[in-house]
Amino acid sequence: MRQEASEAELVELARRGDGDAYVALLRMHESVAFRTAYVILGSSEGAEDAAQEAFVKAHAALHRFEAGRPFRPWLLRIVANEARNYRRSTWRRGALASRAAVEAAFDGTARSAEADVLAAEDRAHLLEAIGRLPDGDRLAIVGRYILELSDEEAASVLGVKPVAVRVRVWRALGKLRRELGEEVA
Amino acid sequence: MNDLERRLAALAPDYPFPATPDLAGAAGARLGITGRRRRGGRLVLALATVVAALGAVLAVSPGARGALADWLDFIPGVRIERVEELPTMPLASWTGVYGEEVTLAEAERQAPFEVLLPEPLGEPDLVYRYRDPSGGLVITSVYGDERDARLVLTQWTTEDVLFHKLIGPVTQTELVDVREARGLWISGNEHVVFYLGGDFQERAAPGALAGNVLVWQEGDVGYRLEVGVGRERALELAAELR
Numbered sequence: 001m002r003q004e005a006s007e008a009e010l011v012e013l014a015r016r017g018d019g020d021a022y023v024a025l026l027r028m029h030e031s032v033a034f035r036t037a038y039v040i041l042g043s044s045e046g047a048e049d050a051a052q053e054a055f056v057k058a059h060a061a062l063h064r065f066e067a068g069r070p071f072r073p074w075l076l077r078i079v080a081n082e083a084r085n086y087r088r089s090t091w092r093r094g095a096l097a098s099r100a101a102v103e104a105a106f107d108g109t110a111r112s113a114e115a116d117v118l119a120a121e122d123r124a125h126l127l128e129a130i131g132r133l134p135d136g137d138r139l140a141i142v143g144r145y146i147l148e149l150s151d152e153e154a155a156s157v158l159g160v161k162p163v164a165v166r167v168r169v170w171r172a173l174g175k176l177r178r179e180l181g182e183e184v185a
Numbered sequence: 186m187n188d189l190e191r192r193l194a195a196l197a198p199d200y201p202f203p204a205t206p207d208l209a210g211a212a213g214a215r216l217g218i219t220g221r222r223r224r225g226g227r228l229v230l231a232l233a234t235v236v237a238a239l240g241a242v243l244a245v246s247p248g249a250r251g252a253l254a255d256w257l258d259f260i261p262g263v264r265i266e267r268v269e270e271l272p273t274m275p276l277a278s279w280t281g282v283y284g285e286e287v288t289l290a291e292a293e294r295q296a297p298f299e300v301l302l303p304e305p306l307g308e309p310d311l312v313y314r315y316r317d318p319s320g321g322l323v324i325t326s327v328y329g330d331e332r333d334a335r336l337v338l339t340q341w342t343t344e345d346v347l348f349h350k351l352i353g354p355v356t357q358t359e360l361v362d363v364r365e366a367r368g369l370w371i372s373g374n375e376h377v378v379f380y381l382g383g384d385f386q387e388r389a390a391p392g393a394l395a396g397n398v399l400v401w402q403e404g405d406v407g408y409r410l411e412v413g414v415g416r417e418r419a420l421e422l423a424a425e426l427r
Contacts, residue, residue, distance in 0.1 A: 023213040145190065
């Protein structure tokens with residue numbers, strides 16, 4: 001609750017033109033914003049460009065932000081839209097980048113001390129299967145289980161109503177199961 | 186939570202995300218608000234805000250200026266100086282800087298070069314034409330409007346100094362490859378663009394965007410692309426000029 005109050009205060013200060021408050025607000029959410037853009041674009045450079053552009057646009061749109069609402073879903077919607085715009089204007093494809101991400105995951109640098117909790121082989125298959133999913137399904141899966149977005153945040157990122165998020169995730173899980181089944185077979 | 190969901194949740198700590206860059210700081214710098222409080226509202230006046238905040242004294246650093254000039258001479262019409270403090274200058278009106286508003290067809294008819302446009306964006310919202318004192322023609326295409334410009338592309342043929350940029354201490358410059366040519370990427374908010382008007386008076390350009398600029402030359406045509414995105418996307422936009 002304390003953090004929410006602090007965020008609300010920062011939003012209000014930022015809306016009044018306090019630049020430092022806006023930057024502080026961005027710092028609270030820059031990681032999830034960058035990662036969301038990365039899932040959509042699959043490119044670190046693209047995600048950086050898109051998220052930064054979204055942050056600039058969000059600043060210009062602050063007067064339209066509805067006071068009292070959580071800031072993160074609103075910001076993530078702008079980030080996701082900007083990432084999609086970016087993707088439309090470039091040759092980059094999310095699937096390509098996802099493969100790159102999978103490769104990066106197994107270069108020996110991305111493993112944690114808990115690697116033995118989940119067998120490396122299973123992790124590899126799981127990541128590869130996620131990488132083969134259509135963009136929207138990959139975003140649904142990663143948003144829910146990796147980024148741990150709330151329904152409202154996931155809805156903003158996916159561009160659907162909150163009530164539709166669970167259906168989207170459920171369908172994406174089904175596709176992921178099929179991908180994993182094909183892999184096993 | 187079923188087995189697949191548990192496996193996904195266990196994957197979360199090791200999901201191969203790249204390290205998050207300093208996006209908040211970069212956005213703050215682009216908005217000209219990092220480290221100081223904004224007095225208010227309009228991004229399009231970021232240039233004026235920066236100039237006003239940094240004071241009136243022009244203090245050219247001869248060493249830096251000479252070093253820059255050595256490797257910037259390859260773009261005629263562009264002169265760049267690095268200064269310790271940015272000077273104040275009255276902002277010119279939009280048309281006072283870019284000339285008179287014309288249609289795209291008129292610009293294409295009169296320009297001695299092919300007027301290039303970023304293909305994905307279609308036709309520009311505004312086009313300006315300006316004939317400089319040496320007879321060179323300048324065509325500026327604007328996407329957006331004076332209050333909310335998203336991309337400004339200027340093309341010109343002249344060897345006179347046309348754009349004179351003063352770069353502040355925090356502005357980054359780097360050589361880049363643009364459309365099989367060499368160019369210069371100028372990023373960071375603290376820079377001011379001066380323009381030599383038809384009456385030989387220098388005017389501060391409006392600086393409608395937060396400030397990233399790509400400058401390059403192809404043949405005897407110079408290009409200046411001002412757009413509020415990062416370097417890679419700016420280079421892609423340049424590559425998509427048709």
